[in-house]
Amino acid sequence: MSAKKKPLVVVTRKLPDSIETRMRELFDARLNLDDTPMTPEQIAEAVCTADVLVPTVTDMIGEELLKHPDCKLRMIANFGNGVDNIDVTAAHARGITVTNTPKVLTEDTADMTMALILAVPRRMIEGAAILTEGKSWPGWSPTWMLGHRIGGKRLGIIGMGRIGQAVARRARAFGLQIHYHNRRPVAPKIAEELGATYWESLDQMLARMDIISVNCPHTPATYHLLSARRLKLIRKEAYIVNTARGGVIDEDMLIKLIEAGEIGGAGLDVYEHEPAVNPKLVRLARAGKATLLPHMGSATIEGRVEMGEKVIINIRTFLDNHKPPDRVLPSML
Numbered sequence: 001m002s003a004k005k006k007p008l009v010v011v012t013r014k015l016p017d018s019i020e021t022r023m024r025e026l027f028d029a030r031l032n033l034d035d036t037p038m039t040p041e042q043i044a045e046a047v048c049t050a051d052v053l054v055p056t057v058t059d060m061i062g063e064e065l066l067k068h069p070d071c072k073l074r075m076i077a078n079f080g081n082g083v084d085n086i087d088v089t090a091a092h093a094r095g096i097t098v099t100n101t102p103k104v105l106t107e108d109t110a111d112m113t114m115a116l117i118l119a120v121p122r123r124m125i126e127g128a129a130i131l132t133e134g135k136s137w138p139g140w141s142p143t144w145m146l147g148h149r150i151g152g153k154r155l156g157i158i159g160m161g162r163i164g165q166a167v168a169r170r171a172r173a174f175g176l177q178i179h180y181h182n183r184r185p186v187a188p189k190i191a192e193e194l195g196a197t198y199w200e201s202l203d204q205m206l207a208r209m210d211i212i213s214v215n216c217p218h219t220p221a222t223y224h225l226l227s228a229r230r231l232k233l234i235r236k237e238a239y240i241v242n243t244a245r246g247g248v249i250d251e252d253m254l255i256k257l258i259e260a261g262e263i264g265g266a267g268l269d270v271y272e273h274e275p276a277v278n279p280k281l282v283r284l285a286r287a288g289k290a291t292l293l294p295h296m297g298s299a300t301i302e303g304r305v306e307m308g309e310k311v312i313i314n315i316r317t318f319l320d321n322h323k324p325p326d327r328v329l330p331s332m333l
């Protein structure tokens, strides 16, 4: 009796060892052990040969690829929470199931958001750089390296989903007043627990906050949600933290307004043209007006293993002809 052929699963980037081992046991897994990002041609080839593709948030899976006449893909099991790298509508139209890895990176991303909320006004990275770059410093001084107090300030969270709420919990413990804008208000019990004030009008909220944290997904509806017009509503002393996706903010206008002293600063983990980072942002960081991280909000060993486990569960459930737990439908975006 011949053994049943295992489904071909192509993984675009190196994943944690334990996940790759399990994938090898379960599937005909084509792994990317040296982690060289796949070229668009290699991804196009995978789409025409694999049953399941496991891309990460940096692999663009657009309509062109998915409507290729030789596309035999049945599933895209994204290794990542955000799915703005995938044309979910085009996939759905071709009967290709899309899944993501929600929940397991909520707390890690919220930690990193909180770290940026603290790092910008307290000039942490700037201070650390003085020592790590071996520069001289005057020792403790009453007027040196002063930043701004966090406690008592107004934090406006854009997107009060899982990550937004996790940020709110942390921020509340630091004495921040919690405000938020979301498509809908959160359940009264959650709002009460978080002491959170709902703003139906994003414009009105922006004009009143000291700190703004972007925690909404990047979808066609949230592309440049912080548009040039809206960015101009933000107070001069306020600063913006973004651990969601670069595309939610009009980055060129953000840079202009910080340069002009119209916005206080920014703490960014994500960029509009990632992995490229606008050199003007780097200049602002050198001038102490921005804190920049290389998209590492969910980068914990534990989180990445749990994301891999979710990918495996999604694939196995799908291959067993059941609905995978983390299915993403166009209507959800």
Ligand SMILES: O=CC(=O)O
Binding pocket: 057, 079, 080, 081, 082, 083, 105, 297, 298
């Ligand atoms: O940014 C990371 C993710 O969306 O998983």
